Amino acid sequence: MSTLSIDESELIRASISACASSQHSQTPAIPLPAVLVCLTTLPWELQLEIASHLDVRNIILLRQTCHLYRDYFTVDAIDKLFTNQGRVDELRFCCYKCLTIPASRDLVLDKTRGPNQWRSLCFICWRIDHSPSIHDATREAYDIQFSNNRHGHVCLWCGWPTFFNYYHVRCGDIFDATDNFWWCMASLRCTMLAVVSGTIWFHYTGNYQVVIPAMLNFFTSFVVVFLVSLYYFRWGCTTPLRVPIEVMMTLAWIPAVVYAAQDLANNKENPDQYSYLVCTVFVARCFIYFLNLLCEAMLVLGYNPRDFAHPGISERRKLLYVFCSFMVYWGVARYRRFRLKKIKRGTV
Structure with a gap:
């Protein structure tokens, strides 16, 4: 099977971004190139081959275009796709719970997952599932690591991550x-x-x-x-x-x-x-x-x-x-x- 050229890949990324943004705006939808209009008419294996050339941000945008892609590209499917291709490092700025990519690129690494797994969490998901209780007074529970290799702590007052001291x-x-x-x-x-x-x-x-x-x-x-x-x-x-x-x-x-x-x-x-x-x-x-x-x-x-x-x-x-x-x-x-x-x- 022939691979896509650089120009075709960029065209697909731009089309997906335009389609996703038009669904969340009040302005008329931007006319899409024919390559995207015919994307769903292609064989499913070819659609997956095209999607395998996208980065995680564009796959998340692709999920927003229709229910078919949203139901298929789940957290497990995205994790498997990038793991099989040896691209797990590209997932470190995306939350594996809610599939959001914060603009600040600050995510907390989940200690319960291995170093070779997708373990980035946004602040909200981490606060809900992994913030230590006041009854857990071990230092390990209050030391956290971010996806951008920075180290921080858990605020003793509110339980949210902080970059500097033990409180905001x-x-x-x-x-x-x-x-x-x-x-x-x-x-x-x-x-x-x-x-x-x-x-x-x-x-x-x-x-x-x-x-x-x-x-x-x-x-x-x-x-x-x-x-x-x-x-x-x-x-x-x-x-x-x-x-x-x-x-x-x-x-x-x-x-x-x-x-x-x-x-x-x-x-x-x-x-x-x-x-x-x-x-x-x-x-x-x-x-x-x-x-x-x-x-x-x-x-x-x-x-x-x-x-x-x-x-x-x-x-x-x-x-x-x-x-x-x-x-x-x-x-x-x-x-x-x-x-x-x-x-x-x-x-x-």
Whole structure:
């Protein structure tokens, strides 16, 4: 069988491109040369021989001309065609899932496929099928390679590929804003607890059932603020020491709550406002622990905080995921920075 000349091959490529572009435009279709008009009238073997001289971009354009070529030139058929001809390298800028060729030529290589296979994925297909969950903290899961031989990482905030650091610039700003907000709220909470504890301490002078818990909470509040500041400025992970202290502070407050509740029950007509204050502090601390427990439970149940950036979800579900992710990051913000350091070192 005679091969096509260079001029005939170029004519076929131009005709396919014109036909594909005319189907997606509002302008009248461009008159096609007779070689394409008669292409489908040729024997099927000859049509395949002609198609074997095309590159992957023109084969994708050929798929857009009619259902016959679209049904035949599937992912497996294109893969087999270029593999048999030893032209697998031409497929590295085309996604093997959706058969798109991004203009930037930036595709992610699928690690689950061999080096001699077609394994390029566009960002959307890779984000849907292969982006690691937050529960996978191995360094190998966050290191990725692109089809243009560049290396990158997976953004720790949104789960999309990034070329430089372990997060995008905008995601890094959100990281910092979340940590800053958490540190400000934690410091403000401890400072207010110290003020309230000092006020109750001086009001109930002589009542050791209230004074002793107030004294303990007053002094330990400054210790907690110091430990929070140590963590925030990355001088060390103080969470294993800080959490037991906060739990001890809450348990120590129980005798004062019992006394305040009895006082409110005995003086319903003229209740002491400080008794309300004692009970409010205890309820607020229990509510904060409940929120932290809820965040940890969401993680244990397998929720991935990066699901809000998943492509193709509805706006309502995205808003729900944003709220849930904020709650989770609020609960786990105390170890997120150190998690990043461990990933960079290659440990879990």
